Amino acid sequence: xxxxxxxxxxxxxxxxxxxxxxxxxxxxxxxxxxxxxxxxxxxxxxxxxxxxxxxxxxxxxxxxxxxxxxxxxxxxxxxxxxxxxxxxxxxxxxxxxxxxxxxxxxxxxxxxxxxxxxxxxxxxxxxxxxxxxxxxxxxxxxxxxxxxxxxxxxxxxxxxxxxxxxxxxxxxxxxxxxxxxxxxxxxxxxxxxxxxxxxxxxxxxxxxxxxxxxxxxxxxxxxxxxxxxxxxxxxxxxxxxxxxxxxxxxxxxxxxxxxxxxxxxxxxxxxxxxxxxxxxxxxxxxxxxxxxxxxxxxxxxxxxxxxx
Amino acid sequence: xxxxxxxxxxxxxxxxxxxxxxxxxxxxxxxxxxxxxxxxxxxxxxxxxxxxxxxxxxxxxxxxxxxxxxxxxxxxxxxxxxxxxxxxxxxxxxxxxxxx
Ligand code: SF4
Ligand code: SF4
Numbered sequence: 374x375x376x377x378x379x380x381x382x383x384x385x386x387x388x389x390x391x392x393x394x395x396x397x398x399x400x401x402x403x404x405x406x407x408x409x410x411x412x413x414x415x416x417x418x419x420x421x422x423x424x425x426x427x428x429x430x431x432x433x434x435x436x437x438x439x440x441x442x443x444x445x446x447x448x449x450x451x452x453x454x455x456x457x458x459x460x461x462x463x464x465x466x467x468x469x470x471x472x473x474x475x476x477x478x479x480x481x482x483x484x485x486x487x488x489x490x491x492x493x494x495x496x497x498x499x500x501x502x503x504x505x506x507x508x509x510x511x512x513x514x515x516x517x518x519x520x521x522x523x524x525x526x527x528x529x530x531x532x533x534x535x536x537x538x539x540x541x542x543x544x545x546x547x548x549x550x551x552x553x554x555x556x557x558x559x560x561x562x563x564x565x566x567x568x569x570x571x572x573x574x575x576x577x578x579x580x581x582x583x584x585x586x587x588x589x590x591x592x593x594x595x596x597x598x599x600x601x602x603x604x605x606x607x608x609x610x611x612x613x614x615x616x617x618x619x620x621x622x623x624x625x626x627x628x629x630x631x632x633x634x635x636x637x638x639x640x641x642x643x644x645x646x647x648x649x650x651x652x653x654x655x656x657x658x659x660x661x662x663x664x665x666x667x668x669x670x671x672x673x674x675x676x677x678x679x680x681x
Numbered sequence: 682x683x684x685x686x687x688x689x690x691x692x693x694x695x696x697x698x699x700x701x702x703x704x705x706x707x708x709x710x711x712x713x714x715x716x717x718x719x720x721x722x723x724x725x726x727x728x729x730x731x732x733x734x735x736x737x738x739x740x741x742x743x744x745x746x747x748x749x750x751x752x753x754x755x756x757x758x759x760x761x762x763x764x765x766x767x768x769x770x771x772x773x774x775x776x777x778x779x780x781x
Contacts, residue, residue: 377742513770590750590752618756621748637716641715
């Protein structure tokens, strides 16, 4: 396990300076929309919270952390704080895989196709799309989270945004539950699969869904992905630990202990694999950790997009 | 020797959580926690109840083992919120090192 103090102060510094946890330049990593035909005007802002876009960097950083966990070198990590942002940025930029970046563009592109086919009035503006700061909340840096939340909420408010369509559970929870309490600014927040409305015949006939903790317990929206799947002709083979009693994928431990994330993730993968059906995830963090633990996992968007 | 401070559960409210005194130490949260790790998280709830601040801060790293998954809070028969208490303790620990 790494010293959480080093990790948290690093992430807090990065969010303060660059508004994202890895100290990256947003223009450099939020590029998916350039490849996708996405509406520029509409009722609701598609607010990705940049989580899917950060996956290539999460994977690259986890690879580093895994190498040094519980090794004497781990203590040098604290000096990461003093590495100039641009150097850290270039390092991660280099090792983040191109394939992963493409995968992100495909996943978000599929969501756009589904929303369009569902006749949802929405638009995307890369300038308004920001990281929610939710990792700071989860790690206990409440002050850092609150400052960042105010920055994002005010930016959206100034642009006249009222409705948001979100794509991952962590960002959804932050915007729907935490932001109104902290900033006093509220938006109408719905996830992409709650507004999706596709009747058809998807390729997958039967799947097993991994409910993320935030959708299953904190937001209680587990019925929505099942309803969307059923409408698209896909059945869910259920496991015991689902919905509000879902088991964690282990991903949240990734930043302080990849080992612990693996232990928890392997147990979850065994539960999911027991059905013998394809495993479907709805969250980029779940996706990363379940895959790292040996599971073949597809994103919900790639299952539903077939029904168009 | 551990210093007992019954006031601590009250003090922790400023970091967000006030359910620690509801806990009657049944261990349901330990049994259900995906970490499967000794007496985690019940031990920490007990530390809050008796106000063993020094023990919490001395072993502060273990607070971050908690995934904030919420399964313990969903299952607690007393309506305590162990996951929320752990999050408050993380905030308390962060505030402590930033003060020092
Ligand atoms: S489940 Fe609730 S009452 Fe039981 S030990 Fe845990 S916190 Fe206490
Ligand atoms: S919230 Fe933390 S303590 Fe509670 S079950 Fe999840 S990992 Fe265990």
